[in-house]
Amino acid sequence: MTDATKVAAAASSRDPAVGLAAVASLRGLLESLEELQVTNARAQGWSWQQIADVLRVSRQAVHKKYRRFGF
Amino acid sequence: MFERFTERARTVVIAAQKQARERGADAIRSEHLLAALFDVPDNLAVTVLAALGVDRDLVESEIGKLRPDGRPTPDAEALATLGIDLDEVRRQVEEAFGPGALDRPRAASSRGWGGHIRFDRTAKKVLELGLREALLLKHNYIGTEHILLGMLHPATGAAHDMLVSHGVRQDATRILVEELVRGRRAG
Numbered sequence: 001m002t003d004a005t006k007v008a009a010a011a012s013s014r015d016p017a018v019g020l021a022a023v024a025s026l027r028g029l030l031e032s033l034e035e036l037q038v039t040n041a042r043a044q045g046w047s048w049q050q051i052a053d054v055l056r057v058s059r060q061a062v063h064k065k066y067r068r069f070g071f
Numbered sequence: 072m073f074e075r076f077t078e079r080a081r082t083v084v085i086a087a088q089k090q091a092r093e094r095g096a097d098a099i100r101s102e103h104l105l106a107a108l109f110d111v112p113d114n115l116a117v118t119v120l121a122a123l124g125v126d127r128d129l130v131e132s133e134i135g136k137l138r139p140d141g142r143p144t145p146d147a148e149a150l151a152t153l154g155i156d157l158d159e160v161r162r163q164v165e166e167a168f169g170p171g172a173l174d175r176p177r178a179a180s181s182r183g184w185g186g187h188i189r190f191d192r193t194a195k196k197v198l199e200l201g202l203r204e205a206l207l208l209k210h211n212y213i214g215t216e217h218i219l220l221g222m223l224h225p226a227t228g229a230a231h232d233m234l235v236s237h238g239v240r241q242d243a244t245r246i247l248v249e250e251l252v253r254g255r256r257a258g
Contacts, residue, residue: 018152025143029145
């Protein structure tokens, strides 16, 4: 039973529908976590430059993305 | 752009703002325009949707799957295929940031309401493509039916995805609209 489940899982992971859905969900989760952490950093007085440095993106990019949140 | 909109089409645009606000969204998106079609009595778009098997309840249930910021709620099963336990991620996040931290959109909670609510890219696209559909059909006005046709393009995001997943196709819908408009003119 356990082996059968494993085989089924291995087989389905080659299915693009499963793989792509997983990537899409991961991206959504990533966005939520980034939002949460950027909000937290701003609340703690971090500058856009500091946030951008740790996220390894440009200050411009992070500011543009989160400016509309009003902080 | 709005001067060519019919009275009903304008009402849909206004109703979409209300839809977005009531759902706590930070912007008016294509799915709010789709839901707003059902707020305007006796319009051609709803007649077409009914013929294609799409009603208000169906749209409501689809919108229910989205977070107020328009993103789909994370799919725990899909993440599990990568070895990520969404419940565990949520537990860790909530431990640090409090209940609901992962699912609550920042934008909606950090901004005061009552002010201007903008049309996002997907909603603007619906209206732009609606205008294009009207031109294509050689109609000299933009009605609810053109707004609906504007949604049947991938660039319009959630509204497109919802309609397509329920079998609504652009070409078939366009034909249906043409037939109904012709019928209306004749009768």
